[in-house]
Amino acid sequence: MRKKSKNYMVPQTNNALAPLNREQRDAILGLMLGDGHLETQTGGNSYRLLVEGSLKHKPYIDHLYAIFEAFVTTPPREIVKSKGVNYGFKTLVHPGFRFYAKKFYKIDDAGRNIKGIPKDIHKFLNDRVLAYWYQDDGAKKGAGRSGKRIHTEGFTQADVRLLAAVLTEYGIKTTVNRQGHRINRTTGPNSTPPLATGQGGQEADPNYYILNITAEGDRALTPRILPYVIEHFYYKYNFLLLCFFSASTKKRGCVETRF
Template sequence: MTMNKSTLTDIQKDIIIGCTLGDLHIEQSPNGQTARLVFEHSIKQEIYLRHLYTIFKAWIPGDLRTRTRSGSKMIGFKTRYEGVFRYYRYQFYNEYGKKRIPKLIHKLLTPTALAYWYMDDGSMKSKQSKGVILNTHNFSKKEVQQLCFILNEKFNLQCKPRTQKHLIKNTWCIYYQIYISGYSYDTLNELILNHLLPEMFYKFPPPRKKKK
């Protein structure tokens, strides 16, 4: 299939939205006229990265690459600098290069984007709970509250910010996660399960056991 190099498919747009809410970095070119996508995860997520690589292959000049970062083996890839990615750089980053929540996030966030956000940066709260976590360490408490409001208003998901503390170089740093209540399990399951890769099911709570 021949692809118009100046446009993105719907699935590519959803992945960019979902993954940028997670770990995806959008890097601006030196002249500021174009941008590129930088995907990177732990080598444990190789199947997920190969899936993303296949979807964006027409935009990628090279192969998947591995490297060691802070003692962990990582795998990832970068697209070419293209004008089409600059829109997302502008939406998700301020003039200082810090991530932010786009003003249009209510329109941009779809169930597919939510599924990729979850695969990228989601996890179960615990094996005993149907509640799940979305790691939102890149965003302020106010932005996380905004995301919670949108998840509730648009998808009817009961969620709230969750404070996390990490000790970094003898200093306690505060970050925020989104906790989606187990009461919303069925709603979330219906929204994203069909979009999750089978290899990523381990991140999502299994179905409730039916009472006899």
């Protein structure tokens, strides 16, 4: 029987923790572009990573736990919420997280922590970062429609346009679309954490902006990120994977078949 908890029991910082490796750094960047959440209880001097989302995305959260397991003392567990059950974990405080918090969180005139896109985000993008971003916030379009979308509702129009420009430079064509009533971006490191499947605990905003990846952009994006996407999220693609095992090479291969 799985344990359920309303609270986390999280140890304090451990100065002996190993530095973040490349995979961990890429995962954090992708999560922060999506619904990632770095939490501070020291006024911004130190941070820990919080990963929490719908229980239906347990395979993804378990995957992230495997990446950060060296920094976690309590395995992922169910968290009872008023509207259902989530699933997640918290890491120890790690000195390497502070760099990303300072990049993505700014304090506005009202003293609120606002999540935004770093002006130099282009320096940090790579295929694996894009894969974690897409797994966190990406979606395929409706039946019969080509391309993808990335839900960037939590960011300002300027931030979304910056992301669009960076993706274009990366060879992925996008458009910025204004949508109707949804949420703003006031989630910060001291606030209620957002879910892995959509940001929560935020105020309403009359306009929000999402990134639409064109069909041409999708053809550039998918081959780059697919090696890093876990099987749980294959439903976010308009294709079938026909996989095989080669007896001669002893390797597994997959062929993409679109529909």
